[in-house]
């Protein structure tokens with residue numbers, strides 16, 4: 001076995017289970033013996049992406065591939081797409097509704113944090129078709 | 143690797159092998175094997191949740207026997223502030239302290255009084271801006287154990303100060319050595335503990351190289367020794383020194399009240415604490431300044447070794463804090479209270495040190511889990527089907543430990559037998 005692959009389906013309907021996939025990934029990384037600080041980076045990034053899929057895109061699928069060198073995450077959704085990636089990446093930018101803000105989300109910090117906690121991040125998006133976010137966290141401690 | 147020591151243990155004679163504790167343990171540290179509960183040392187955080195839920199009282203906290211005070215010439219009691227809430231409504235702090243003397247001690251030193259100095263130093267640390275936010279309190283050793291076991295990335299958020307209990311012990315010893323002719327091992331210092339976690343800390347203190355306390359007696363044991371003396375006539379000496387800011391540490395939220403903070407979360411109950419720690423790990427609480435997290439509902443008044451109902455005790459302590467004699471100012475004591483030894487991250491329980499082998503084992507766990515009934519009934523002795531799958535791969539269990547699986551097998555076997563006998567006829 002050269003890598004460990006796992007897939008999570010993110011339910012866009014149920015807000016209460018949002019965050020479950022990143023919690024599961026955390027357990028996987030712990031049982032593989034990944035360093036705690038690296039686990040934290042990967043799970044925070046995935047958590048933010050997961051929440052975005054629930055709030056902004058009606059759910060989707062997350063594929064994770066883990067090797068001794070890196071944690072590779074693919075987040076795919078069939079949501080509305082992101083019209084202006086640079087704008088969405090700006091700290092504080094959010095289109096979240098008041099309802100969502102009341103739940104404590106919508107600070108516009110998710111995407112910037114995903115970039116901050118990962119070593120590589122790439123967003124591909126098409127309006128009306130969906131968004132794919134690829135993220136890599138290196139597991140070496142440098 | 144360092145030995146992991148904890149005070150929660152099992153009375154095997156009383157254990158019936160039921161599944162109450164394995165289901166409630168917040169770190170899934172208990173299994174039932176051969177009809178007896180077993181604690182996995184690496185995972186136990188000494189929270190005492192199992193002590194509370196065991197219907198047969200088979201889970202216990204190891205505390206010391208009161209007779210041990212006779213080994214010392216000068217005996218000092220250190221009551222935790224929550225101890226004050228254990229008695230009848232009319233009881234005053236002063237009466238409790240005097241009753242402790244009548245029960246056999248030569249002096250008392252209130253942990254609440256030492257807590258006032260911890261409060262002051264904590265304030266200074268917060269103001270220095272050196273700690274990662276949210277800052278997490280370190281007064282509850284079960285929470286610190288939880289962090290070093292399950293949330294090690296948050297250790298930098300934890301206040302690196304010794305506990306009020308250990309500070310009280312150091313102060314009490316110094317005062318005794320000054321005012322009495324006794325020295326060193328002639329002086330015995332005994333903590334009156336609400337819980338297993340603090341009992342462990344009397345032997346293996348957080349942040350100190352060695353123990354500064356000679357013994358730990360439980361609230362329950364001391365309650366029986368103190369009650370007969372509560373109405374004795376008080377002696378001349380004023381024993382109580384603690385004020386509001388110290389006594390209120392007994393309740394959850396007390397620490398933040400004495401720290402005079404506004405932007406905080408005070409969370410009690412180990413399962414709630416886990417929830418908050420997860421939020422912190424997910425970077426969701428970076429706008430919060432301080433988190434007071436206590437393993438027991440209500441704080442230390444709800445400790446697993448407490449006598450009184452925690453809600454009743456909370457109200458009593460609140461009232462007592464208001465009328466406490468001291469002014470609540472920090473006592474003068476010249477000592478650096480910062481941890482002398484860092485808290486170690488507990489070795490994470492990976493499946494194998496070789497990641498490729500760990501991957502194979504993880505895949506195997508998934509495969510076994512798929513076959514299990516997913517009822518999470520606990521009858522196999524593991525807390526969930528997922529945990530059983532993991533235990534099988536780790537070599538501690540077998541698939542036939544699942545009673546549903548076992549039944550299926552028997553049914554299959556029985557059918558084969560019947561088919562066989564059909565053939566004979």
Ligand SMILES: Nc1ncnc2c1ncn2[C@@H]1O[C@H](COP(=O)(O)OP(=O)(O)OP(=O)(O)O)[C@@H](O)[C@H]1O
Pocket residue numbers: 048052053055056057077079080081082088089093094095096104105106107108109110111112131
């Ligand atoms: N998967 C997605 N599909 C469509 N739009 C998205 C998606 N993810 C993010 N966005 C857009 O980008 C904006 C910024 O996202 P970001 O995660 O930074 O902030 P937020 O989700 O609004 O708030 P926060 O993450 O702080 O709770 C969102 O408000 C939304 O308009």
Ligand code: SF4
Pocket residue numbers: 188189281282283284285336337338339340436437438441442443444445446
């Ligand atoms: S809250 Fe208090 S009584 Fe409960 S485990 Fe923590 S220190 Fe002990």
Ligand SMILES: [Mg+2]
Pocket residue numbers: 048051052106109110111
């Ligand atoms: Mg977001």
